[in-house]
Amino acid sequence: MKARPVNLLGRVYLGLVLVFLYVPILVMAAMSFNSSQFYMLPIDWSFDWYVKLAHNDRLLEAARNSILVALVTTVIASVLGTAASIAFFRYDFRFKKVLQAALFPPIAIPWLITGTAMLLFFFWSGIGRGLHAMILGHVALALPYVIIVVSARIKGFDPDLEAAARSLGASPWQVIRHVTLPYLAPGFIAGALFAFAVSFDQFVISYFLSVPGVSTLPVEIYTAIKKGFTPEINAISTIVIVFSITLLVIVSRFYRFGGDR
Amino acid sequence: MAVSDTTTAPIRRHRPSNARSILGLTGPAYLWLVITILLPLAAMFYFSFLSDVPLPGRDWQVTLSNYTAFFQQDFYRTLMLRSLRLGFEVALWCFVIGFPCAYVLAKTIKGRWREALFLMVIIPFWSNALIRVFSWTMVLRGNGILERFLDWLIPGFGSLNLMFTYEAVVIGLVHSYLPYMILTCYISLSTIDDDLIDAARSMGASRLTVLRRIILPLSMPGIVAGAVLIFVPVIGSFMEPRILGGREGTFLGTVIEDQFTSVFNWPLGAALSFILLACVMVIFAVFQPILRRAS
Numbered sequence: 001m002k003a004r005p006v007n008l009l010g011r012v013y014l015g016l017v018l019v020f021l022y023v024p025i026l027v028m029a030a031m032s033f034n035s036s037q038f039y040m041l042p043i044d045w046s047f048d049w050y051v052k053l054a055h056n057d058r059l060l061e062a063a064r065n066s067i068l069v070a071l072v073t074t075v076i077a078s079v080l081g082t083a084a085s086i087a088f089f090r091y092d093f094r095f096k097k098v099l100q101a102a103l104f105p106p107i108a109i110p111w112l113i114t115g116t117a118m119l120l121f122f123f124w125s126g127i128g129r130g131l132h133a134m135i136l137g138h139v140a141l142a143l144p145y146v147i148i149v150v151s152a153r154i155k156g157f158d159p160d161l162e163a164a165a166r167s168l169g170a171s172p173w174q175v176i177r178h179v180t181l182p183y184l185a186p187g188f189i190a191g192a193l194f195a196f197a198v199s200f201d202q203f204v205i206s207y208f209l210s211v212p213g214v215s216t217l218p219v220e221i222y223t224a225i226k227k228g229f230t231p232e233i234n235a236i237s238t239i240v241i242v243f244s245i246t247l248l249v250i251v252s253r254f255y256r257f258g259g260d261r
Numbered sequence: 262m263a264v265s266d267t268t269t270a271p272i273r274r275h276r277p278s279n280a281r282s283i284l285g286l287t288g289p290a291y292l293w294l295v296i297t298i299l300l301p302l303a304a305m306f307y308f309s310f311l312s313d314v315p316l317p318g319r320d321w322q323v324t325l326s327n328y329t330a331f332f333q334q335d336f337y338r339t340l341m342l343r344s345l346r347l348g349f350e351v352a353l354w355c356f357v358i359g360f361p362c363a364y365v366l367a368k369t370i371k372g373r374w375r376e377a378l379f380l381m382v383i384i385p386f387w388s389n390a391l392i393r394v395f396s397w398t399m400v401l402r403g404n405g406i407l408e409r410f411l412d413w414l415i416p417g418f419g420s421l422n423l424m425f426t427y428e429a430v431v432i433g434l435v436h437s438y439l440p441y442m443i444l445t446c447y448i449s450l451s452t453i454d455d456d457l458i459d460a461a462r463s464m465g466a467s468r469l470t471v472l473r474r475i476i477l478p479l480s481m482p483g484i485v486a487g488a489v490l491i492f493v494p495v496i497g498s499f500m501e502p503r504i505l506g507g508r509e510g511t512f513l514g515t516v517i518e519d520q521f522t523s524v525f526n527w528p529l530g531a532a533l534s535f536i537l538l539a540c541v542m543v544i545f546a547v548f549q550p551i552l553r554r555a556s
Contacts, residue, residue: 010365014378017362017443020436021385024396027406031399080290087286091279099287106298109541110497112514113534116521117301120308120531124315125300140297143290201389203500208521218391225395225504234399237392244388252380 025241032234049235059236062220066200069131069216073138073199078192080139081146082184088147089154103144111204114140119208129211137205142195149194153187190254197247201240302538309531327532341536344513347427348492351434352442355491356484358435359442363483364476366443367450368458379447386440394433394501401429401505425507433505434495442487449483450476485551493541513537 035046053059088096106114115137122133157180165175181188203218210219217240224233308314309328313321331337366379385393400406401423411418423429453476461471477484499518502510513533520530545552 007369010361010369014362014365014370017358017439018378018381020358021382021439023406024400024436025385025393027399028392028396076293080293083286084290087283091283093279093283099291102291102294106294108493108545109538110494110514112497112499112517113305113538113541114298114301116517116530116534117305118297119521120527121301121304124304124308136293136297140294143294147290197387201387203389203391207500218389221395222391222500225398233395237389237395241388241392245384248384248387249380252384 028234029238029241031231032238034231049231052230053232053235056232059217059220059232062215062217063236065131065214066216066218069134069138069206070196070199072135073142074192074196076135077139077142077146077195077199078188081143081191081195082150082188084143085147085150085154086180086184088151089157090159103147106140107144111141115205115208118205122209129209130214133209134206134216137209138199138202141202141205142198145194145198146191149191150184150187153184153190157183186254190251193247193251193254197244197251200247201244305531305534308528309535311528314527327529328536330529331532331536337533340511340513340516341540343511344496345540347430347434347498347512348495350431351438351495352488352491354431354435355439355442356446356488359439359487360446360480360484363443363446363450367447368455382443383440386437386444390437391500393437394504397429397433397436397505398424401432425505426509427506429505430502430510433501434498437501438491438495441490442484445483445487445490446480447483449480449486453479482551482554485548489544489548489552493544496540497537 030043032049033045033047034043035048036044084099088100118133118137119129122128122136127133127136161179161183162175165179166172170178201218202216203222206216207219207222210216215223217236221233221237221240224230310323310325311321312324312326313319315321362382366375366382370378398405401421403420403422403424405424407423408418408420411421423432457475458471461475462468466474496512497514498512499514502512502515503518504510506512514537517530517533517537520526520533524530
């Protein structure tokens with residue numbers, strides 16, 4: 001209680017940091033409603049750029065691709081990731097530590113390196129580029145997150161529950177279906193949402209694996225920025241950022257960022 | 262739990278069907294990682310020793326010239342130093358700004374507010390990085406939001422010309438990676454027992470002494486983890502320097518991108534990528550003990 005003035009100062013500081021973190025995004029959102037093309041102030045409020053956006057086939061096509069890639073990535077990564085998490089929890093085996101350590105590179109190596117390596121290998125091996133190549137890459141990036149999130153949930157699982165179900169005559173499949181999976185559900189959902197967010201916001205990997213005419217939203221936005229962008233980019237960016245922040249707030253209902261608080 | 266572990270685990274381990282279950286459950290995920298991470302990196306390593314892309318109709322041979330180019334030409338050395346300096350500066354600024362912020366969150370705010378504020382700090386980090394960098398162009402550009410604000414605050418302030426400078430790249434990257442530092446510092450700060458701080462204070466230690474002798478040493482794992490996790494992606498960044506740095510934004514990352522997307526010298530790009538990867542691995546190896554402690 002004695003430290004009141006210091007505490008107040010701390011709160012003001014925290015507020016300033018939040019201003020730093022959010023102001024650019026808010027400015028962009030405000031400008032997406034400004035009908036002036038040269039960002040004149042005061043803002044002339046209108047939905048012009050959103051209307052224009054609705055007729056921009058390139059961006060809409062890219063948005064559809066983004067959602068498609070993210071959905072497929074989510075399904076594959078959450079199924080494969082959950083299976084691996086169950087194995088890590090249920091069994092002790094010699095290579096467990098190695099396999100767990102192998103999840104580190106996709107997260108830790110700069111995406112520039114993984115992205116260019118994928119471009120080179122996929123092109124050379126005949127896998128090629130395009131949406132299927134992006135899905136290959138996105139799943140690899142999303143898998144570690146799914147495994148980490150699902151494993152965090154699985155840790156609290158009591159194996160006696162499975163044993164009890166078995167002793168009551170449940171088949172192995174029934175045990176998984178009626179005991180293990182329902183318990184895992186929140187972790188599974190959080191992992192799936194994470195996978196979706198990782199894929200939907202992924203730019204670097206998609207950028208190197210895109211072919212002209214087949215790209216995702218971030219790639220299309222980057223191309224537009226480099227070319228000298230149009231204010232429609234503000235509009236689509238605002239939609240994307242609102243969408244991904246909403247998604248993450250939902251994830252936070254299922255998963256505590258940064259462990260127990 | 263402990264009892265059931267000791268009674269069931271040994272039995273499970275000796276069942277022959279377990280090996281099949283383990284393979285069935287982990288196999289698909291790891292096969293995927295082999296195809297998308299391991300093989301591409303191996304292919305890139307191979308490419309980095311070639312003179313041209315090994316495709317039918319191309320004339321290529323094995324060579325070291327991609328690596329010798331890096332070590333013999335001043336251009337690449339300057340580039341490397343520039344990228345390392347950028348990584349260092351961004352990590353430092355993130356610490357300077359983020360550490361006090363993490364301290365306020367961990368030690369002076371309690372309950373629901375802490376949770377809500379913590380989430381507010383973390384969420385931008387998970388949202389689209391490209392868009393967050395792009396949003397700075399509207400703030401930093403000539404006659405943009407920042408200049409107008411300063412002009413309103415101090416009439417006749419003039420212009421800053423921040424856009425397309427080294428500083429703009431630093432600002433954008435600090436904005437991108439600051440939540441990382443806040444997160445890692447917050448985690449290690451929240452493990453420090455408040456009684457320890459109170460005890461030191463009651464025995465007459467000044468706030469500065471407490472900070473220097475107790476808080477900073479005990480939160481060092483978090484600080485180092487944050488710095489490493491920021492430094493590594495920053496030295497491999499290319500999109501942020503392109504958008505905010507313009508012609509001033511030439512770093513190792515942008516030169517690698519060029520090799521793959523506009524110059525089409527893939528072997529040179531592969532060699533530069535591997536040199537970058539070597540730097541990353543050295544950093545992780547050096548800080549491994551502290552990183553392990555932090556996690």
